[in-house]
Amino acid sequence: DADVTQTPRNRITKTGKRIMLECSQTKGHDRMYWYRQDPGLGLRLIYYSFDVKDINKGEISDGYSVSRQAQAKFSLSLESAIPNQTALYFCATSDRAGYTFGSGTRLTVV
């Protein structure tokens, strides 16, 4: 099993719909992150969580919310999806040794 698992891998949704992207990790790390990747822009941080009770906004949190259900689970929600949220989304976890990324969720909003 992968250390960081993201579901779904691909999703097409309509404008205005609510959608949740899920992430779970088996590394036992406290810190988890959601990044968004767009062509030519690299990866940008949406939200991060340093433990179950500590959730923080990243540089592009508008239009997104998160939930840290347990140490191992960190989900990202789009309350009302819009086309410019079409992107590749990565979940990650970290400790002092470094980061581990999931395989990504490709989201298309039509």
Add this chain to the structure above:
Amino acid sequence: AQSVTQLDSQVPVFEEAPVELRCNYSSSVSVYLFWYVQYPNQGLQLLLKYLSGSTLVKGINGFEAEFNKSQTSFHLRKPSVHISDTAEYFCAALPRGGSNYKLTFGKGTLLTVNP
């Protein structure tokens, strides 16, 4: 806060040629530095990292990078590339110590290796 600048958005090279992908960083504190690779339709894979010690870091697949503190650079090099090295490469910085434990990425360099 820190920022990472990858100086080339695209680098086309021929197979077996040497390549250098350039990365500069800016930070008010000391940082750890990383290079990640993303093959087409795949996730991120760590190529190499600089934490401390020798400024020349060797990674997987024959890549190496040199940390230059005075020039705030961390350029990635490979002496002879293969078709299979075609991918997007990301440089990233992470502050040392403290509570600001967030990885900042550059915008990526697309390496295309042509036959």
